[in-house]
Amino acid sequence: MSKLQALIFDVDGTLADTERDGHRVAFNRAFAEAGLDWEWSVERYGELLAVTGGKERIQQYLTTDHPDFEPPGDRREWIAGLHKAKTAHYTQLIEENVVPLRPGVKRLLQDAREAGLRLAIATTTTPANVTALLQTALGADSLDWFEVIAAGDIVPAKKPAPDIYDYALKALQLEPHVCLAFEDSHAGLQSSRQADLATVITVNDYTQKQDFTGASLVVDHLGEPNLPFEVLAGETGGSTFFDIKLAQYLQDLRHSSRASTT
Numbered sequence: 001m002s003k004l005q006a007l008i009f010d011v012d013g014t015l016a017d018t019e020r021d022g023h024r025v026a027f028n029r030a031f032a033e034a035g036l037d038w039e040w041s042v043e044r045y046g047e048l049l050a051v052t053g054g055k056e057r058i059q060q061y062l063t064t065d066h067p068d069f070e071p072p073g074d075r076r077e078w079i080a081g082l083h084k085a086k087t088a089h090y091t092q093l094i095e096e097n098v099v100p101l102r103p104g105v106k107r108l109l110q111d112a113r114e115a116g117l118r119l120a121i122a123t124t125t126t127p128a129n130v131t132a133l134l135q136t137a138l139g140a141d142s143l144d145w146f147e148v149i150a151a152g153d154i155v156p157a158k159k160p161a162p163d164i165y166d167y168a169l170k171a172l173q174l175e176p177h178v179c180l181a182f183e184d185s186h187a188g189l190q191s192s193r194q195a196d197l198a199t200v201i202t203v204n205d206y207t208q209k210q211d212f213t214g215a216s217l218v219v220d221h222l223g224e225p226n227l228p229f230e231v232l233a234g235e236t237g238g239s240t241f242f243d244i245k246l247a248q249y250l251q252d253l254r255h256s257s258r259a260s261t262t
Contacts, residue, residue, distance in 0.1 A: 004244075004251045005178040006118040007108075008168055008197065011151075012125050013184035013204050015105050016133060019049060020205065022099045026090035027054075030082055033089075038066075046206045052124045052158045052187055055083045091132040101137045102202065104222025104229075104242055109138070113145060115244045120148040122168045122181070122192075124158045127151045148172055160190035165197060177255070180247055186210040198254045200242070203232065216250045 012018045024045040031038040038061075040048065051060045058079050062069055071078035093099065112119060121130060130151050134142040143149070148171040155163035169176055181192040181199040185207045192199040193214050201218040203210075212218045216234055223229035223241030235253065239246040 002178050002251065002255060004117065004180060004248050006120060006147075006172055006174055007112050007180050007182065007247065008120045008122050008165065008192075009182045010184060010188050011121060011123040011130055011133065013207065014102070014182050014188075014202060016099050016101050016137065017204055018094075018099050018129075018133065020045065022090055022093050023054070023086075025098075026086045026093055027058075029089040030086035033085060034082060049185070049206055050187075052160070054086060054126070055079050056158070058082060087126055087128050090129055094129075094132040094136050097136060099133070102204075102221050103227055104224055106138065107224065108222055108242055108244075109145060111244050117244070117247075118172060118174075119146045120150070120168045120172055121146050122150045122164045123152075124164065125151060159185075160187040160194070162191050162194035165192050165195035169195065169197075178251075180216075180251065183215075186212065189215055198250060200250070216254060 009015060012023065016022075020042055024040055024042065027040055027045075028038075031040075040061075048057050048061060051057045109119065123130060127149065130149055131143060134146075138145070148168050150164050150168040150171065155161075155167050157163045165181065169179065172179070176196040176198075179197055181195075181197040182202065183189050183192055183199055184202055184204055189199055189201060189212055198216045199214075201212045201215045202221050203212075203218065208220075212233060217231070217236065218233040219229040219231055219242070221227075221229055225241055228240035229242065234250075236246055237249045239249070
């Protein structure tokens with residue numbers, strides 16, 4: 001069996017429930033600041049999450065909800081400016097500790113570091129958003145915990161394309177079979193699986209009804225010793241919360257499954 005060497009994490013919805021109370025609120029604040037009467041409700045934002053990337057989400061909203069809207073100047077530049085304002089509002093919200101890490105995230109990251117596992121980020125959100133969340137939730141030095149932070153427009157195609165995971169794997173100089181990815185959405189799972197990564201899904205309110213066929217494990221959160229997770233799909237070998245032992249167990253299961261089919 002191959003020994004697990006690295007954990008690769010998505011950010012929004014995986015490390016923290018940032019979508020509803022972070023990004024959505026920040027978008028609405030940016031709209032108001034720009035003199036727009038747009039308001040993304042919790043439900044509407046959930047629909048827009050089918051589109052990955054903030055700038056792409058604004059573009060989709062314009063196409064479907066305001067097809068006759070003509071922004072001043074160049075459309076692409078206007079959207080980029082609106083998204084930049086949204087990012088500033090988002091980082092302020094995060095710095096105010098509005099959005100905490102999900103159960104088990106901090107413990108797992110600390111345990112992984114102690115076990116000598118390498119850590120990486122693979123996300124479509126901007127680097128500024130990643131920095132704000134990590135430093136607020138984990139401390140000023142937490143960026144150094146992650147050997148690779150692949151974020152934003154660093155690759156041309158966003159999830160569900162595999163590009164961001166391919167980039168992270170190349171930067172780590174590791175093959176996918178010695179890594180484990182963590183995601184929260186169908187698009188994220190498509191991205192990681194196309195990069196041939198075994199993937200753990202932690203669902204949230206926006207993603208709990210999505211299709212996670214192909215995931216190694218689907219749970220409601222990573223859990224704590226006193227807060228067990230609910231297993232929605234997959235095997236845990238008796239574990240009631242996610243730890244390094246369970247990560248290696250999933251790694252071994254994957255290799256056993258592949259060996260039996262070859």
